[in-house]
Amino acid sequence: MGSISLIKAPALEQAPFEAAGLRLEAVEPGPVTALMPYRGRHAAVATALEKSHGLGWPEPGQVIASGGQRIAWSAYNTALVIGAELPPRLANHTAMTPQGDGMACLRLSGAAWRDALARLTPLTFEQDAERGMLMHVPALFLRGDDAVEVFVMRSMARTAWHELQSAMERLAGRAAIS
Incomplete structure (x- = not known):
């Protein structure tokens, strides 16, 4: 039998996405x-x-x-x-x-990050660290001044990305018709 070689790969290999004055990116938080x-x-x-x-x-x-x-x-x-x-x-x-290795971190930045997340979670982000749901994805939200980091299970990273991107697109669409 041959040996098994594991290759570390990022949870998401997505280019940053921008819409509605927001930026979504996958980040490597370190250990x-x-x-x-x-x-x-x-x-x-x-x-x-x-x-x-x-x-x-x-x-x-x-x-x-x-x-x-x-x-x-x-x-x-x-x-x-x-x-x-x-x-x-x-x-x-x-x-x-x-x-x-089991988590992914998505960073949503921009002045309207709370508006995008209001479409996806009932959290109010009054604290710096809150655990809750991003639609149906369990997540840990770490709030900053102009950004929030969303930690999710690696297996749910693409779903979380899709939900965040869709919320950003809806905000951009709404701004376009206002």
């Missing part, structure tokens, strides 16, 4: 690791992340950033570390599972 602290170990995890990366532990809906690295609340007792390699010793305090 993504889910952390789920063991019972009674949140403080130890927060201290270790603060010392090693300047991050700490996020409250629900919060994203903490430091030097291009982020930690984002993801769910109860779970946070995603984005753009940082974590020290193996952290596993003494938390379950650590790499997520990067």
Whole structure:
């Protein structure tokens, strides 16, 4: 039997799409690791992340950033570390599972990004990190000032792209007839 060779490929190989003053692009966020602290170990995890990366532990809906690295609340007792390699010793305090190969990140930027997403999700984006549905696709939304990053399962990346692109096209069509 021959050996198997795996080739890392992006979840989406789409050219950026622009419409209605918005830009949609697939982005590579770097390493993504889910952390789920063991019972009674949140403080130890927060201290270790603060010392090693300047991050700490996020409250629900919060994203903490430091030097291009982020930690984002993801769910109860779970946070995603984005753009940082974590020290193996952290596993003494938390379950650590790499997520990067199973996730895709889409970035929607422009002044009207909320208008486009209003057609696809009931979320109001009052917090920096929110989990919800993008139509029928489970997603984690990380809000910025003029953009939102949408993290979805890799297998749903094309569907999420299609939904976002369609919402942008509808906004552009509506503006054209106004």
